Amino acid sequence: MKSQSSDYAIDLHDVRKIYRGKIHALRDIQMQVHPGEIFGLLGPNGAGKSTLVKIMMTVVRPNRAHGTILGKSIGHKRTLARVGYLPEHHRLPSYLTGQQVLEFYAALAHVPGGVRKKRSRELLKTMGMDDWGNKKVSSYSKGMMQRIGLAQALMNDPDLIVLDEPTDGVDPVGRRDIRDVLLELREMGKTIFLNSHLLSELEMVCDRVAILVQGEVATQGTLDDLTRESQRYEIIIAGTAPSWIETKSGLRAETLDDDRCKVIIMGADPQPIQTVLDQLRQENRIILSVQPVRETLEDLFMRAITDPATGEISSPGASPNSNRKSKGVRA
Amino acid sequence: MRQFLALIFDAYRELNSKKLFWIILVLSGLTVLVYASIGFNDTGMSLFFGLMDIENEMLTKDSFLSRILYRSIFSTFMIGIWLTWIATILALISTASIFPDMVSGGSIDLLLSKPIGRIKLFFFKYIASMLFVVLQVSIFCVGVFFCLGLRLNDWEWRIFAAIPLVTVFFSYLYSICVLFGVWTRSTLTALLLTFLLWFCTYSINATEAVVNMFKIQFTMEVEAFDEEIATLQNNEVQDNGAIESRLETIQTERDERQVTIDKIDRWHQPVRITQTILPKTGETIALLDRWLRRETDINMMDIFTGGVAMDDQGDFQRAQSRDEDREVERRLEAEYEARSEYFIIGSSLAFEAVVLALACTIFVRRDF
Missing domain, CATH: 3.30.70 (Alpha-Beta Plaits)
Structure with a gap:
């Protein structure tokens, strides 16, 4: 994983992942995320979104990956102290209370003890979970789990926040709260990388988006740029x-x-x-x-995953065919 | 250090939340309590803090036999059965899920996304998992220490050697559990395969002991024949014909025994090599007995097996009998005791290191 100096918060080049030598999950991904923006990653099921996120977070090892995250090469462990991550379908230790969860993961991210206590209380309040902080996570609803998971990602006051389906299972009020938190974080200059299926939500908060189809970036840019032709x-x-x-x-x-x-x-x-x-x-x-x-994000998404020649929608999942040509709507 | 402490606290909280942890702790406490309830008075022995009396003039307060009995209950039952078998099986059941849970989807993502290397995470978690046994054995040892001190006025600090020893013993088995846990991600599979391997280790050790016993038996016979041959050769009796004939018979029998020894050796060597490679579970625990034993110590097993006998003055003395079975047993014991602590623990830790290296490699190379 070679590094190169970059002004981007995330600067990915030639990220490739092949599972079991035949399933091409990611094909030479090029993707840039500017500091201080909310970047949305979307794509159909099995497009490789989670694999890409997991490669950035060192959960999955790429076959090849050039580029940087916060100026350091991909896989640089110490940089992860400046990154917050909420995985999709995360499992928090059920024997811990909400506050203990926050403090445990913060300790792993090298957050000092005093700061952990203070910050966990603040974040529990921000997430509307201050009454639940001393209750075991096993008693939480899915939405509460998601809120604690998001708080956990913010415990180390990260410069980059990577969120995989952050509003999954959250009620409309909770979604709005999370949206507000994300916008507030952007105001504070944080970079947010958002992976979500909820196109309408992405549309509301994202400055730029990328659409991944069968392991390739079909298109990326600002919503204005991507929809200019259709305005x-x-x-x-x-x-x-x-x-x-x-x-x-x-x-x-x-x-x-x-x-x-x-x-x-x-x-x-x-x-x-x-x-x-x-x-x-x-x-x-x-x-x-x-x-x-102008075209909605959904229109853009549908256009990106539809083969212009046949009008057929891409089949879900990574393709074992390594010679797939991009059919994107690059902006 | 901060990360290590976080994982230790996490392990403690995880154990704290497990019912089995508390059940074992209560059972450990009860075992110590029952041990503490055994007392000796002027008429004999009492159980359950005096609820039950067993009159026996040999087991009176401060008698030699009562001391032997009390110490033997500790070494034979509390260490040999409770800590070696029951508590270890329960500890394995309690901790087997730690690694499969850690590598399960959603959980491992959160851990790996933190600024902690995979190797560090693996070994920190492994060490933290040992907390279970360390806590259990520590509490147990403190209890036993006070029992021995208060009952026998025997303040035996060496009892605390059980903490590292049982932890090391447990770690041999737990490393296997971790390997299969990381590999298969299934608690049940990891547990079953660990028990299977433990059983194999036990069987290999038992096989080696039996084969070795036969070897010693035949070696002793050869030695006896050699002695007889030497005696006959030095005999100055004139009947050379009879001596020659007897020598020939003995020599034939001796050679037959030697052939048998060679045959046994062909089996014994691979079994012994296998035993050397595998963790020495039983021998590791037996080290505690070796460390706690004093020169003058006699235990109940010696009395039951006739290794000691009471002399005319009513004192117990090592039996002088040289009968064959006892000599085989003595030689066998001497051979095992000749194996140093460094060899027993070192070779077992080498096995553990290989198993852990394999498990760690799987953990480091896997995509989650």
């Missing part, structure tokens, strides 16, 4: 679509029902729609609504 304005008017629409480039119309139609103007620039609106008014058309539209 458009939609004007809904009463009646049928004017005939001149189809003759102009960048414009198209769709009939919604007998009384309404939609005029679509491609692009994020609001200038071209002014002309269209003027024209429609001149024709005394009733304008029902005008709104800017």
Whole structure:
């Protein structure tokens, strides 16, 4: 695992993992995460997301991995003192209380005793678990486990926080709380690497995302960058679509029902729609609504996992075929 | 150090949460209590703090036999049966799940993501797991120490040697349990395979003892024949024909025995090599008896087996009898006692080191 100096919080190059010599879980992953951003990793089941996270956290050994985490080569153990991690389906020792869990994992992360006590109390409060801190973890609900797990990841006041499905099993209020915590952490300058299936949640908090499909990065970038091509304005008017629409480039119309139609103007620039609106008014058309539209993360995700040639959605799981070519929607 | 202490505290809390830990502790306490309840008075022996009296003029207070009995109960039953077998089996059951639990999904991720190397984590956890036995044996030893001190006015500090000795003995078996636990990730499989290997070790030791006993027996016969041959050759009786004939017969029988010894040796050598490689569980525990024994000590087994006998003055003396069985036993015992502590513990620890190295390699190289 070679290192190279980097300004990124996470800078991965050529990360490769092959299980049992034939299952290509990760194929030469290139991924960069900027300091102080929330980065979302998404992909279908078996795409290699957890393997990638586990390689970063030294739980899985890669076949090849170049790059850095917080400026140190991947696998550098001491750097992990500056990283907080919440694994998916984590199992906390059931014989410990919430506070003991926090203190135990913090001690393993070299957090001094006095700091552990103080910080565990603060985090229990932040996570809304202060009444449960002295109760055994075995009595916790799944949502509570998740909150304690997240608190555990923050005990060492990490610069980088890696969270694998942090809102799994958490109720809507809890999700909002966790979201708020993540945004607060970003305000504090922390880098957050988020692996989640909940696209709507990622969309709400992530600055940048990467989509992993069959062990390859299909696409990565800011949501704006990734959806720029799909950004458009939609004007809904009463009646049928004017005939001149189809003759102009960048414009198209769709009939919604007998009384309404939609005029679509491609692009994020609001200038071209002014002309269209003027024209429609001149024709005394009733304008029902005008709104800017862009692709959702779900649309982007579906596009990334769909083969453009066949229109088929990628089969889940890593492929044993080592010659798979990327079909991504790279931005 | 901070990480090590965290794992030690964690191990303590884990044990604390296990019912079996407390059950064994209570049973240990009861064993010591029963031991403490044995007393001697002017008429004989009392059990359960005087609830039951056994009148016996030889087992009166401060009598030689009562001291022997009390110490023998400790070495034979409390060490030989309780600590060696029952407490060890229960300790293995209690601790067998520690490593499979640690390497289970979700749990290992949290540990490995901390700034602690896998080798360090493995050995810290291993040492922390020993806490179970250290605590149990320590409490047990303190109890026994006071029993011996208060009952016999025998403040035997060497009893505390049982703490490292039993811990080392347990560690031989636990290393096997850890290897299979890390390898299969199954507590039950690890436990069953450990018991199986323990049974194999026990069988090999027993086989070696039996084979060795036969070898000594035949060697003694050869020695007897050699003695007789020497006597006959030095005999100045004139009947040379009879002597020659007798010599020939003895020589034939001697050679037959020697052939048998050679045959036994062919079996004995591989068994002995295997025994050398495997951990010496029984011999390790027997070291405690060796360390605690004094020159003048006589134990109940000596009395039961006739190794000692009462003389005309009513004192016990080592029996002078040279009968064959006893001589075989004596030689066998002498041979085992000639094996140094360094060899017994060292070779067993070497086995443990190999097993742990294997387990650690699996742990370090595995993707979780």
